[in-house]
Amino acid sequence: MAATFRTIKDWEVFVDFKKEIIQLREERVNLQSEVFSLKKSLKKEIENREYLEGEIAKLGRLNIIGQLAAGLGHEIRNPMTTIRGFLQMLQSKTDLLVFQNYFELMIEELDRANLIITNFLSLAKNKPTEIKRVNLNKLLENLFPLLIADAYSQDKKCIFQPGKIKEIDIDSNEITQLVLNLARNGLEAMQPNGCLTIETFMEEDSVVLSVKDEGKGIDEENLKKLGDPFFTTKENGTGLGLPMCFTIANRYHAHIDVDTGPDGTTFFVRFPRPCDEIE
Ligand SMILES: Nc1ncnc2c1ncn2[C@@H]1O[C@H](COP(=O)(O)OP(=O)(O)O)[C@@H](O)[C@H]1O
Ligand SMILES: [Mg+2]
Structure with a gap:
């Protein structure tokens, strides 16, 4: 108008x-x-x-x-x-x-x-824990024959790639249990011929341990439940392996992160460097 x-x-x-x-x-x-x-x-x-x-x-x-x-x-x-x-x-x-x-x-x-x-x-x-300053690579080298045997019995492979890392204050028995649990989960997630890769490396001030498998990954729904006591998708699983890993990592102020996809899953355990080592 x-x-x-x-x-x-x-x-x-x-x-x-x-x-x-x-x-x-x-x-x-x-x-x-x-x-x-x-x-x-x-x-x-x-x-x-x-x-x-x-x-x-x-x-x-x-x-x-x-x-x-x-x-x-x-x-x-x-x-x-x-x-x-x-x-x-x-x-x-x-x-x-x-x-x-x-x-x-x-x-x-x-x-x-x-x-x-x-x-x-x-x-x-x-x-009670027995904490000592340890080179994680040494611990993994000692554990490696056991992992190879585990992998071999399931027709799978396992490789260890040690990086140049600082020593950390840990209880060897506990960290052995943690590695065994992550490695066994990784092996169990894979089909025959799959390869499990264990690596150590430095990332800024953290010593990192990674356990990588070639399984089919973890879906979003289950990802949320990881670490819940008794959560398992396996017929004979206990659902106590990961809760144990999280509890142990917690004691060392270490963080566990998961990276997962259709090509496999990687668990990263990031240990802080000992306080008196940080310049
Ligand atoms: N590397 C992995 N790949 C796929 N799924 C995984 C992996 N690690 C853990 N999971 C899932 O988390 C669940 C809980 O693991 P865990 O606490 O070790 O108990 P369990 O191995 O006895 O089932 C497993 O049943 C599985 O579904
Ligand atoms: Mg397990």
Whole structure:
């Protein structure tokens, strides 16, 4: 609709009015984009909070399991050792030779239960540790024959690529358990002929251990559950291997990160350098 103006004043008022409308429109656009970015950061904040709440709940569960483990582990283990001893003794009796298979099975089952308890005990928080300054490469070299044997028995390969790294303060037994668990998971994730690669290297001030497999990766849903006690996708899994790794890493203020995709999964364990080594 065309406007008619009787006086110049009218025209000026009209122009001012138009100007104001344009300015208001501009402000509206600005406000919209501000609301949009606020919404985005709020969403991020909420996600972050949910993630942290999840992590706290996870730590809480680990703690309870740790306490349970400390209390029960030893009490169950002692009678089991006695039973195992008697089974072994009976196994060697000639008049019981027909039951040889049963004895073997009973001993195997006891050993499996014992393994679960060992994993449980490693979750105990107040477990005494023997911390020494160690070269991680030496520890891995000692462990390597065992890993090769494990890999070989499943028609798979395992290689170790040691890098030039600083020594770190660790309990060798605990870190051995951690490496064994990550390596076994990696081996179990692969088809025959797959190759597991263990590497060590420096990354700024951290000593990094990486365990890389050629499995088919971990889907997003399961990725969130990694480290939850008893989470397993394996028929005979315990779901205690990774919780144990996380608990051990935590003790050394080390971080475990996972990189996964259709070509495989890599677990990175980043150990901080000893405080007195940092110049
Ligand atoms: N390298 C890996 N590749 C694919 N899945 C993995 C890998 N490591 C761990 N997982 C997943 O995490 C689960 C929990 O591992 P873990 O705590 O060691 O228990 P378990 O090996 O007894 O199942 C496994 O069942 C598997 O689904
Ligand atoms: Mg495992």
